Amino acid sequence: MSTRGLLEHLAEEGLVERDVLDEATPAGQKAHAALAGLTSEGLHLQQAGTSVSVWLGALLMALFLVQMDVTEVVPLGLLLGAAGLALAAVLARGAASVLELQLRWIATIGGQILILASLSEVFRSDESMLVAAIVLQAVTLALVRDLAIGTAAVMVAAGAALGLAAELRVGPFGHGLVALFLGTCTCALWVEQAQLLPRLGRLWQPLAYALPLVVWAPITAGLERRGGDELPLFLLSPGDIPPGALALSAGWAALSTWLIGQAGRERPELRGRSQWFAWAVVWLTALFGLDTPGLGAGLTLLLLGQLRASASLRLLGLVAIGSFLFLWYYEHGTTLLTKSIVAVSHGLSFLVLAAVLRRGADRPREGQGRPLPARIADLRWLSLALALGLAIPGYVVIQKEQVLGSGETVLLPLAPVDPRSLMQGDYMELRYALIGELGDVDRLAPRGTLVITRDGDHVARFVRVDDGRALAPGELRLRYARRGRDVSLGAETFLFPEGEGPTLAAARYGELALAPAGDSVLIGLRDEARRPLGTRQHDR
Amino acid sequence: MSDPLAGPPIAARLHALAAAGVLGPAALERALELTGRRPTAASWYRFARFQLIILGTVLAVAGAIFFIAANWDVFTPQARMGLAAAAMASATLAGGWIGLDRLSGRAAALAGGLLFGPLMALVGQVYQTGADAYELFLAWSLVLAGYALAIRFAGAWVTALLLGVVTIYLWIDQALGSHPFETPGLWASLAGAAALTALGLARRATRRDADAIGAVALVLGGSIGFAHGAAAIGVDGWPSGQGLALLLALAQAAGTLLLGRRLGDLGLERGGVAFLFGLLTVAEGKLIFDVLDAEVGGLLLMGVLLSVQGYVGGEWFRARRPVVEDAT
Known part of the structure; x- marks a missing residue:
């Protein structure tokens, strides 16, 4: 159905005047004017005329004028800015070419930057500048009759309002209230659209299209920390x-x-x-x-x-x-x-x-469900995927338990720091002092074993890089892997239960179970006096 | 000549007519009803069921991840791993039993595949195999690909693809000890970008319908390739591998543009042109601000160049797309 077909249908039902279909009548001219920028060609032109290149170009040209100290003469900067906005307002009346559409953007962005840069010479506080930005967007919305520019103006104004709330340090609850207010406005605009559209006129579209994006922003991004x-x-x-x-x-x-x-x-x-x-x-x-x-x-x-x-x-x-x-x-x-x-x-x-x-809905069912053989076939493929999914962790568990069962206890001196991992929660990054004793890392093979000995407290000391010679009594092998300029001993992080961070800050040693071949498992952390710290995952 | 009333009554047009006073409140309500913008009871039912199942699954899996990340020590490590494995198995088998032809069945089975990640994370916690270990994400993407094969659900493939990309960058950092913008990490990143773009273009060439997997691959591959191409232009001294990075970026842009032309796919063509214009912009910036060292004057020159570029691109776009619906 075309818009014309829809209007004819509404005219038949007596909901609109038939005149709106005739361009020769005032009502028809009003309808045509309302849709002038929204024809397929108009929307296509909007896409062609709106690009990041144009926005950036306008921004840089305005910054050039600011750098030339034009805005230090405040009346001149304000005059040039106002001229930019006026030009955009004139260009926004009537049909446009790609060039005219782009000039609208250039004049609007350039004009706004010149006005704001000039005002920054007068207003010294961030709060005043944010209020000025809100007022400027309102002026732009009123002057420039372009839906895309109006939508952008509403977004900038609402963003400035959120920024103002941050400057006023309203706190998390205050920000929540601001967002709730914007959410209420958004819902009101859309729920009561039939009543509000005639009253708000052309302001309704930029407001209704931009505010949902502004409500979304505070959910996903913090303004300040x-x-x-x-x-x-x-x-x-x-x-x-x-x-x-x-x-x-x-x-x-x-x-x-x-x-x-x-x-x-x-x-x-x-x-x-x-x-x-x-x-x-x-x-x-x-x-x-x-x-x-x-x-x-x-x-x-x-x-x-x-x-x-x-x-x-x-x-x-x-x-x-x-x-x-x-x-x-x-x-x-x-x-x-x-x-x-x-x-x-x-x-x-x-x-x-x-x-x-x-179960409760009064609707037709989705059929009688899949026949049993088809379900069994589904289950067969899923079981294969599940078996793969359980075999991998199963293999890791068996391998690590073997090291834990047969390994010697070794303490490696360390220096920790503490972030949070993608999925595993809080952890400490470990840096082993032993790595510093290896000398020129570039001369190490990509993978190999180190030879270490232990003192009476099980604290490890580096002896040599393993060259295949038989181990002397008391010597142990420890696997390493060279990663660029770093050397990994297999456990460079220690994951710990949430809240144990302060306890583990006293860690000075990493406690490893070390198998004869050099494989290791990090068991826990110990303090200066070699006492175990925090929760022990494995009792050995 | 174009007739403003000839196009379809999309929402923006109805809003504009109402804002101009052409449609009163009753007429707008009726127009929205006639154009299918008043959801029926059946549409509300489908919406509620779909969102409850999808959001329920996502929240339950997110909760499982949060629980494992909490590293709660009330349960023994074995009990925690057992619980995670049981949850994964139950969700998978429940999905198969409900039936993979149903949304609830596919969602349950997908939840089973997603729960593999928390299970491996838990194993990593208990045996301290390292935070964000690339092995975890590699195994997760492989297992999820297995689930995707069984479930035949685009969402599972997209998730596996995203996990695969995360794996590449963790591998570059943790196994190679390198950086994506320096060799040898650069080679891996470029190979990933090329593979993703090839996958995206191949799927676009063979499928005419909406294809989420191809679209995600194309966007990811294009973004990575563009970042490498821009870095290659911007970096001083032309270090190892940057020539190939720039060549790949140009090839990605050209490939996207040419395939778009061949298929008559304006979106693809536009993506290719935007890619090329982006690289051109970086090159202009390098020339003006770095090579010529133009400071304030450079702002004006760059601004004019970008505006001209925007105009050329806009005119190209206008000329490329035939407008038929409004012809009178």
Whole structure:
């Protein structure tokens, strides 16, 4: 169906005047003007005229003027900037070529930079500059009648508002409230679009298209990290009062509740059991994750995307949830064990609810299910993959247990530091003092064994690089691998339970079980007096 | 001449008509209904079930990873490994039993494959085989490829591909003791970029439908190749391997562009042109700011060059795409 066909249909139903189809009438001219930049050719031109090259080019040319000290004469800088914005406003009236579209961007970006650089000569505080940036975006939105430029202006303005909140040090809860406010605006714009579009006019589109992106940003990226390693938005540090966490989670759940209620109003057949079911999902999510409003925010975007049949909004919701989970892992305000309980309880409750939905929904079944032989065939292939998946760790376990069972205890002096690994939690990087005694590493073979001896306390001392000669009494072999300029002894990190970091800071020795062939397993760490530190994984 | 009313009633057009007052609230609601932008009850049901299963699986696996990362010492190492192996086996077998023709079955089986990573991480914790060890990711990507073969699910292949790329860079760091931008790590990174691009282009050439695996391979290969090409242009003294890095980047751009032309795939063509323009921009920057050492004047020159580039690219794009839907 074409837009014309749709308007004809609406005209037949008496919902629009038939005049809108006739370009000769005022109503028709209004319709044609509204769609002027949104024809297939217009959208295509927008794509052609919007490129990173143009943005960067505009930025560099404006920076050239700033470097030429044009903006130090404030009235001149403001005049040139205003002229740029005025040029963009003039170019944005009527149809455009690729060149005109690009000039709109160049004039807007250049004008804004000149104005901001001039204002920076007057305003000295970051807060004032951020307010100026917000006002400037509002002026741009009002003057330049270009949807893409307007959308970019809203994004910059909202980003500046988040930056202003950071400058004012509103804290994690304050940032959460700002994001919740932006989320409420986003939902209101889309839910009440039929009422708000005529009232907001051409402002509605930039606002509705840009704000979901701005809500997504604080879920996935922190603006600043002044408070240590906590993420400033959505994640509440242990010092925050529980009502704050509750309020944010409840706020996002309330937004989702509104969206589900709206779905029931638009589709009466969804009312009743289905609606109560959806509300239960939303509030269970809030209940299980009081300090994870970021998850609630992602779900709200997802629901909004479904309500307005927008694949982009749904994708944004999914990306927000995925990014939130990734950043949550590296956040240190909550223990990994608590996060694990929250994530698993969410996951299992979702899976149970999916099963309940399937059983309870009044819909046709997906067929009678796969016949047994087909299921057995599936199971056969999956079993092969599973066998491979269990054989690999099984082999590693057997190999390491052999070393642990037969190995000699050796203590290697070390100097530690402490980060967090991709999947395995907190760990210490170990640097063995023995490596420093090897001399010119480049002369070592890529792989081989070192010969060491032990003193009465089992502390190792380097003797020589193994050259095949028989070992003297008391000598042991230790495998190494050369990696560029570094030498690895097989265990350069020590993974430890969350919270044991302070105890292990006293570590001075790595305790290894060393098998006759030189294979080793790192058993634990010991302090200056050779006493074992922290949790022991293996009793030998 | 183009008729603004001839195109399909996409959401942005309906919004523009409503913003201009052409469509009142009732007309907009009806227009959205007629154009399928008011989800039906059946659509809500599919959405809820799909998202609950996918998010439930992702959150459960994430929870398992968090649990293992916590390195909780209440259970013995053997009990923890046993629990992880049991979870992996249960999810895999449950997936097979539910049936791989169903989303819930595929999601359960995929969760089984994903749980191999936490199991290996746990083994690494207990025996201290090293944090972020490349062997863990190599084994995980191989096992997941096995699951992908059994499940026949693009998501599993994409995950295996991503894990494979992580493996390459961990291997360069941990096994070679090198860096991706210096030899010998550079050779491995270039080989990875070439293989990913070849996979992406080959899949694009043989499949006309949406192909997530090919798209991910192409984006990853292109990003890595571009980074190497840009570094080769920007680095001083032309160290070992940088010539090949630049050649590969140019070949990737040219290959993408030519295949796009042959298939009439404008997206592919545009990607190739953007790749070439990106390399050209780096070369211009090197020439202006490094070789000619133009400081403030260089900003103006570079700005003009980029704007001209943007214009040439824009006109090329405009000319390449036929506009048929609005023709009157």
